[in-house]
Amino acid sequence: MNRAEQREHTRRTLLRESRRLFAAQGYAAVGLAEIVRAAGVTKGALYHHFDGGKTALFRSVLEEVQQEVAQAVARAADAEDDPWEQLLAGCRTFLASAADPEVQQIMLLDGPAVLGWNEWRALDEAASARHLAEALTSLIDAGILSPQPVEPLTRLLSGAMNETALWLASSSGPADLADAQAALTRILEGLRAA
Amino acid sequence: MNRAEQREHTRRTLLRESRRLFAAQGYAAVGLAEIVRAAGVTKGALYHHFDGGKTALFRSVLEEVQQEVAQAVARAADAEDDPWEQLLAGCRTFLASAADPEVQQIMLLDGPAVLGWNEWRALDEAASARHLAEALTSLIDAGILSPQPVEPLTRLLSGAMNETALWLASSSGPADLADAQAALTRILEGLRAA
DNA sequence: CCCTTTTACATACCGACGGTATGCGAGTAG
DNA sequence: CTACTCGCATACCGTCGGTATGTAAAAGGG
Incomplete structure (x- = not known):
């Protein structure tokens, strides 16, 4: 070697x-x-x-986890043709991926607290939130969503999915993931109508 | 003394x-x-x-912060008569309250990481999420929202507001709070139509 | 093939931290 | 007045993250 x-x-x-x-x-x-x-x-x-010691090591681990989640989401979205169906598939897949306890502890619990919210958000943005924002922008341009600032909407949806994923870990019967995905779908469909 | x-x-x-x-x-x-x-x-x-040392002290601080936020939300909601307007007012006030950096660091960033998500959620439930769940239940019973499991919806909305509040701290021009509240209102109104 | 340099670690050590065991003086009750 | 309790202060400990230094092996030039 x-x-x-x-x-x-x-x-x-x-x-x-x-x-x-x-x-x-x-x-x-x-x-x-x-x-x-x-x-x-x-x-x-x-x-x-890892030059920054424990923190830098954790940062690398976090990036790894985020990349894996983002890949799964991108794969699910690319499997759809219609842009609206891509959004739905991506969101549902994100929820399912983030239900993994490994992902939760590292990406959702420790991530923001250890690195600070600004740095965490920058990593999240690079990995997946950027794609969500792009998808929403496209849908607005296509007239499927009503014109509005994209950033607040992105954060609302991203946060909704993050905390719902954490909830799934605690009270998870197997039906809860389906319930959560259904509720998320209802929210997205509600936005579509308007 | x-x-x-x-x-x-x-x-x-x-x-x-x-x-x-x-x-x-x-x-x-x-x-x-x-x-x-x-x-x-x-x-x-x-x-x-504080018997548990640093952790117990932090827990007491967190409870204090949550109580203050919950009081502000309850006050705003009680000022409205219509149940739907109560929900809107409560959500908007929560967003505004959680925009305070003190609240964010303690309640949204360190809270879940230090105490663990289960304990954090129990405290959050006792302070404010319970009221949100009750409001949603009432609106479903009144036929204003379509029948659906309340818990996932509560977590979706709660998480949406939490992360949006954190976003407000970073990129906050003064217009961002208004944008975020508008986006939140759009989501809630979308649910109402369905 | 040898010598020099670089690299990928191991070892030894340090200050600071959270936590605990004990001491003590001022209140309080009888 | 006395005995006891309570609200702290003091002193100490193990462990932690971090750093400075040592070292053996691989790489590279002559």
Whole structure:
């Protein structure tokens, strides 16, 4: 194994193990000692790969999670032809993806608190909220949604989905996801009429 | 000053100063040393009043903040006669109240991450989400909203308002609050039609 | 093939933090 | 006046995130 491979291996191991621990226990409850022990390295390696220490490691994990969610959403949206159906499919898929406890703890609970809301929002924007905003803009241009500022609407819908996903984890019978998706659909359809 | 008065004075001072610091710097960035110095006491006093230490102190601060927001919302809603107008007024007031940076940092950012989402939701439920759910139930019973599960809808709306409030803090020109309230109204009116 | 440099870590250490055990003096009750 | 309680202060501890330094192996030039 040459040096580049070894480096990548260590980095990926740190990301994988820290992601598992952050998801299971929450950012604050996980110590660097536990992370490096799980990864089979030492703190020296961690700080060599992640300049900002614990925070930078968490940021990388968060980006990874957000990319995965965004990919799932994009895939679901691309499977539809009609722009309106793309929005519905994307939103429903986001809700389903964010129902994963790993995603919740890292992306929805610790993310904003650890990085601050501004940085969290910037990452969220880059990963998925931008696509939502673009979709809404297209629908407004096409006359399917009434003309209005896109940013507040994007945040309303994004926040609605985020907190509903968290709710799904607590009281989740299997019917709740369907109920939540139905309620979300009702909201979107209500906007369409107007 | 007798003992009961002294006790209450110390407790209120700790709550006031810790609230100020938590709001300004975030939970994790504030040390107990800083809190007790600002309050003019020592850690002994803090642990005498708040059995769970830093976490318990934060929980008390959070409850205080939530109560204040809930009171403002209830007052705005009670000022209206029509149930539908009560809902609109309550939601708009919540958005305006949660635009306060103190409220955001404590109630929306650190709250869920520090206490965990389940406990945060229980406190939120007791303070304000319960009223929202009751209002929605009444509107469904009155035939103003279409029959549907109330819980998912409550979480969708609550989450929409929470994240929009956070957005207001970042990019806030003074017109943004009005835009956000207008978008929220559009969503609610859309539900009404259906 | 050897020597130099760089790289990818490991080791050892530090200050600060949250938390606890104990001490103490002023109130309060009998 | 006394005994007891209560509201804190003091002193101390283990653990944490972070850093400075050491080191062995890989890479690169002659």
